Structures are given as structure tokens and as C-alpha cells.
Amino acid sequence: xxxxLEPSLVQRSPPVAACVDRAQSSDCSNCGARALSVCGTxxxxxxxxxxxxAEVIKLKSGAVLIREGDPAPHxxxxxxxxxxxxxxxxxxRRQITGFLFAGDFLGLAISEFYVxxxxxxxxxxxxxxxxxxxxxxxxxxxxxxHMLLHRTSHELAAAQNQMLLLGRKTAIExxxxxxLDLPGHDPTRPSAPGHVRLPMKRAEIAxxxxxxxxxxxxxxxxxxxxxxxxxxxPHELIVERPERLRQHAAGEV
Amino acid sequence: xxxxLEPSLVQRSPPVAACVDRAQSSDCSNCGARALSVCGTxxxxxxxxxxxxAEVIKLKSGAVLIREGDPAPHxxxxxxxxxxxxxxxxxxRRQITGFLFAGDFLGLAISEFYVxxxxxxxxxxxxxxxxxxxxxxxxxxxxxxHMLLHRTSHELAAAQNQMLLLGRKTAIExxxxxxLDLPGHDPTRPSAPGHVRLPMKRAEIAxxxxxxxxxxxxxxxxxxxxxxxxxxxPHELIVERPERLRQHAAGEV
DNA sequence: CGCCAAATTGAACGGGGTCAAACTAGGTGG
DNA sequence: CCACCTAGTTTGACCCCGTTCAATTTGGCG
Numbered sequence: 001x002x003x004x005l006e007p008s009l010v011q012r013s014p015p016v017a018a019c020v021d022r023a024q025s026s027d028c029s030n031c032g033a034r035a036l037s038v039c040g041t042x043x044x045x046x047x048x049x050x051x052x053x054a055e056v057i058k059l060k061s062g063a064v065l066i067r068e069g070d071p072a073p074h075x076x077x078x079x080x081x082x083x084x085x086x087x088x089x090x091x092x093r094r095q096i097t098g099f100l101f102a103g104d105f106l107g108l109a110i111s112e113f114y115v116x117x118x119x120x121x122x123x124x125x126x127x128x129x130x131x132x133x134x135x136x137x138x139x140x141x142x143x144x145x146h147m148l149l150h151r152t153s154h155e156l157a158a159a160q161n162q163m164l165l166l167g168r169k170t171a172i173e174x175x176x177x178x179x180l181d182l183p184g185h186d187p188t189r190p191s192a193p194g195h196v197r198l199p200m201k202r203a204e205i206a207x208x209x210x211x212x213x214x215x216x217x218x219x220x221x222x223x224x225x226x227x228x229x230x231x232x233x234p235h236e237l238i239v240e241r242p243e244r245l246r247q248h249a250a251g252e253v
Numbered sequence: 254x255x256x257x258l259e260p261s262l263v264q265r266s267p268p269v270a271a272c273v274d275r276a277q278s279s280d281c282s283n284c285g286a287r288a289l290s291v292c293g294t295x296x297x298x299x300x301x302x303x304x305x306x307a308e309v310i311k312l313k314s315g316a317v318l319i320r321e322g323d324p325a326p327h328x329x330x331x332x333x334x335x336x337x338x339x340x341x342x343x344x345x346r347r348q349i350t351g352f353l354f355a356g357d358f359l360g361l362a363i364s365e366f367y368v369x370x371x372x373x374x375x376x377x378x379x380x381x382x383x384x385x386x387x388x389x390x391x392x393x394x395x396x397x398x399h400m401l402l403h404r405t406s407h408e409l410a411a412a413q414n415q416m417l418l419l420g421r422k423t424a425i426e427x428x429x430x431x432x433l434d435l436p437g438h439d440p441t442r443p444s445a446p447g448h449v450r451l452p453m454k455r456a457e458i459a460x461x462x463x464x465x466x467x468x469x470x471x472x473x474x475x476x477x478x479x480x481x482x483x484x485x486x487p488h489e490l491i492v493e494r495p496e497r498l499r500q501h502a503a504g505e506v
Numbered sequence: 507c508g509c510c511a512a513a514t515t516g517a518a519c520g521g522g523g524t525c526a527a528a529c530t531a532g533g534t535g536g
Numbered sequence: 537c538c539a540c541c542t543a544g545t546t547t548g549a550c551c552c553c554g555t556t557c558a559a560t561t562t563g564g565c566g
Binding site: 085087089090091093094095097108109110111115116139140142145146148149150152153154155156157159160161162163164166167168169207209210250251252253 | 338340342343344346347348350361362363364368369392393395398399401402403405406407408409410412413414415416417419420421422460462463503504505
């Protein structure tokens with residue numbers, strides 16, 4: 001299921017590229033230029049030392065990387081592909097708390113046990129670090145620590161948006177928010193404007209938005225009828241009226 | 254509404270006490286001892302330099318400290334009292350994303366504008382830092398930055414729990430989770446075991462749990478009928494069957 | 507082409523919302 | 537000290553959005 005590759009591969013320190021790319025590309029449009037540059041300058045030397053600590057792990061689609069409740073000796077950085085992060089209730093109800101892509105970190109929360117599960121949504125590659133050496137290096141590298149704080153803060157802000165969505169938005173508002181947020185999350189696959197790839201299946205969208213697959217499907221149909229979107233396949237759609245969609249997402253109706 | 258006190262008061266650097274207290278007291282029970290010690294050792298000298306940057310601000314109950322969308326020149330640390338953090342939709346729907354108490358930081362996400370609002374729930378005191386000098390100091394003090402990362406990671410973990418609650422839990426499960434989480438959040442007012450202070454009103458509980466005040470009230474009544482809790486006043490209750498409540502919170506049953 | 511998981515559509519139900527009324531409590535002034 | 541007043545809470549009746557259960561259609565892949 002999980003296959004560790006040769007350490008030799010590590011020399012090229014794949015996480016370096018991932019980290020830097022992500023920091024420079026998306027997300028930071030709302031940060032001041034200053035924050036951006038701090039991301040960028042997380043010196044190559046530090047990142048390379050980080051790379052030297054990494055084990056590269058390849059995941060097949062559907063492979064479980066992290067199981068909630070297991071001891072948590074590792075921190076991960078995604079270098080290719082995408083993962084879903086979720087929490088379960090004993091009866092099987094699932095809440096997906098996020099989709100992660102190349103460049104994202106996982107398991108930073110310092111806790112003896114993982115507090116969420118994570119699975120590959122497609123064939124993916126991650127770098128794995130033992131927590132001890134990882135923290136030690138981070139502690140000695142202010143730019144690294146700064147980058148982690150910066151990212152974690154952004155994730156927290158995203159989490160607060162998701163709380164608003166889950167607690168107070170209607171089904172159509174949730175879907176609209178989702179469709180507008182989705183592109184630009186995968187730095188390795190920039191999408192044409194207006195085109196939205198839905199790499200996940202309906203069940204995952206539902207569990208991310210706090211809905212059921214039936215409601216997801218019905219809402220998409222309603223959106224098509226209203227002319228807000230059009231679909232080519234179940235995994236690809238086109239936003240026909242972005243402004244209208246944005247209004248729904250913002251709860252303006 | 255907002256009254257800045259004499260800078261002289263700052264000399265005693267009240268945030269120092271707050272920071273250290275909180276780090277040592279709650280929260281970290283699930284961190285390894287190492288993490289704890291890192292919190293604790295966020296050297297007094299660094300914290301004092303932080304204190305020198307602070308302006309002390311007193312807030313009356315209900316005062317708005319932060320308004321979503323406003324320019325965001327400051328970072329805050331709460332030294333006394335409690336705040337609610339929330340996001341609004343244009344039609345007035347509100348999602349409270351968290352309650353903050355003495356020792357908590359606000360506004361760390363580096364963004365040009367605040368992405369949430371914050372109000373005092375009672376008479377409170379906060380320390381205010383200009384973002385520039387604050388980040389500069391933090392960047393020069395690895396222990397400080399580490400503490401911030403540590404806290405932010407924990408907040409993120411809490412946010413993920415809240416997403417599970419908002420997306421997948423029933424009304425009674427939400428309330429049970431809330432009642433069990435609430436105590437131990439205010440380090441300045443430790444509560445007797447089994448006793449839960451509800452300093453907020455029903456509307457705030459509702460907006461935190463993604464429910465309405467009527468449902469909050471009905472669920473509390475149902476809990477009383479079931480013998481799970483008993484109430485002395487609307488703002489104080491006693492958990493009669495903690496194990497049963499815990500089961501509800503976990504979604505067993 | 508045929509298979510089967512995934513997605514869509516339909517019909518009926520129900521948890522929680524909405525609207526409205528009754529009740530409490532805690533603060534105020536006489 | 538108590539009667540009053542009002543914000544806050546509780547309770548009741550009804551309704552609706554999203555769920556549940558079930559049947560049908562689609563489409564990706566051998």
C-alpha cells in the first residue's frame with residue numbers, strides 16, 4: 001500500500017520545489033507583498049536541509065496515509081497528487097475538513113496521536129519527516145518556522161470560512177462557494193478560466209459541504225436549469241455566470 | 254468605547270503572564286512534554302520585549318474590537334475577559350467561530366484586512382501590537398514564533414472538530430460537545446467539576462453551534478428531561494451524567 | 507457491447523427552522 | 537423591600553429544506 005522509495009531520490013529534495021511553488025503561486029494574493037517575500041525567501045538552504053530529512057512515499061489512489069487515533073510520529077508534505085483529510089463519527093458519518101494538494105503540509109499539530117485521517121484521492125507522492133528531527137530543524141530555521149506559521153494561519157482562516165459555510169449557508173450557497181474556491185487549489189493543474197475540474201466524486205463533495213450526494217446532485221441540476229453552470233461530464237463543469245454564482249456564495253441571493 | 258490606557262501600565266507587561274499561564278495550564282495535555290516545555294520557555298525576556306510593544310486596551314461588554322473587512326494593522330492578545338469571534342452573511346446570519354479567553358491571540362493571519370469580527374462578551378482587556386514591530390520581534394525570537402505556531406496548530410485542530418460538529422452532528426450531539434468543551438477554556442475561572450458556567454446567551458450558543466435559539470433551548474430541556482443535566486439558572490448548569498453526555502458528543506448512541 | 511459503480515431523479519418523511527405567544531429573571535425605581 | 541419592566545428564555549404549532557429510501561439512468565472501462 002505504502003512504498004518508500006530509495007533515499008537517493010531524496011537528494012533532489014522534491015519538497016523544496018513544492019514549497020516554493022505553492023508559496024509563490026496562489027493563496028497569498030491577499031497578503032501584503034512582505035508576507036509573500038517571506039514565503040519566497042524561506043532559504044533554499046533550509047529547504048534543502050529539510051529535503052535531506054525526507055523519505056519519499058508513493059500512494060496509490062485511495063491509500064490511507066493517516067488514520068485518526070494512531071500514534072503520530074510523522075509530519076508530511078505533499079509533492080504530487082491530492083489528499084482528502086477527514087474525521088469520522090462511530091456510525092460512519094464523515095466530515096471532510098479539507099482537500100490538500102502539492103505543497104501542503106499535514107500533521108503539524110503537535111499531538112501524540114493524529115486527530116484526523118488522510119487518504120490519497122489519486123496516485124500521490126508525499127515526503128515524510130520524523131517529528132523530532134523535523135521540529136529540531138524548524139526550530140533552528142526561523143524562515144521555515146515563519147513559513148509554517150504563515151500557512152497554518154491561512155489554513156485557519158480557511159477553516160473559519162468553512163465553519164460559516166457549514167453552520168449558516170444553504171445547500172446552493174455551499175455549492176456555489178465550493179465551485180468558486182476549488183480552482184486554484186491545485187498548483188500543478190491550473191485550470192482554464194470558467195472551467196472547473198471536479199476530481200472528487202459526489203460523496204466527497206457532499207461530505208465536504210455537510211450535505212448528501214442526492215442534495216449535491218439536485219443542487220447542480222438546479223444550477224444548470226438556472227443557467228449558472230453547464231456540464232460536460234460529471235467531473236468537469238463550466239461556470240456560465242460567475243457573478244451570479246459569486247452572489248450565491250456570498251449569501252446575497 | 255475603546256479606551257487606551259497609560260503606556261506606563263505597559264511596563265508590567267501583562268501579556269507575559271497571560272501567555273505563560275495559558276501555555277502551562279490547559280490545552281497541552283495531549284502534546285508531548287517537549288512541546289510543553291517549549292511553550293514554557295518562550296523566554297521571559299522575549300515576552301517582556303513583546304510587552305514593551307503593547308498598548309493596553311480596555312473593552313466594555315459588547316464593544317467591537319475588530320470588524321471584518323477593515324484594514325488590519327494590529328495583532329491582539331487577550332489579558333482579561335472573553336471575546337467572541339464571528340463572521341456574518343449580508344442578511345445577518347452569523348457564525349461564531351470561537352470564544353477566546355485570557356492568553357489567546359487574535360489576528361495572526363497575515364492579511365491586509367480582517368477576515369472576521371470580534372466583540373467583547375464582558376468587560377475585557379487586550380494588548381494591541383502593530384503588526385510590523387510584532388512580526389519583526391517574532392521573527393527574531395524563535396521561541397515566540399514557535400509558541401505562535403503551536404497555538405495556531407491547536408486552533409486549527411479545534412476548527413476541524415468544529416467542522417465535524419457543524420457538518421455532521423445532530424442538535425443534541427452539538428450541545429453535548431459544547432457543554433463538555435466549554436469548561437477549561439477560561440484559564441482565569443476554573444470551574445468546579447460538573448458545574449458549567451454559560452457566560453454567553455442562547456443566541457451566541459446557537460450561532461456557535463449552527464442552530465437557532467429555540468433549538469438550543471429545546472435541546473437543553475430534552476437533556477434535563479433525560480436527566481443528563483440540571484440547571485440552577487439559565488447561565489449555570491450541572492452535568493449529572495457526564496458519561497452519557499460524552500457518548501452523545503461522540504455520536505455514539 | 508455489456509457491466510457496474512456512480513450519478514440522477516422521484517416520492518415521502520422528519521429534524522430543525524420559523525413565527526408567535528407565554529413565561530422568567532434580574533435590574534430599576536418608588 | 538417589593539412591584540414593575542424588559543430583555544432573554546422557554547414552549548407551542550406549523551412548515552420547509554434537506555434527508556431517506558427507492559428506482560432509474562449514465563458513463564467509464566474492460
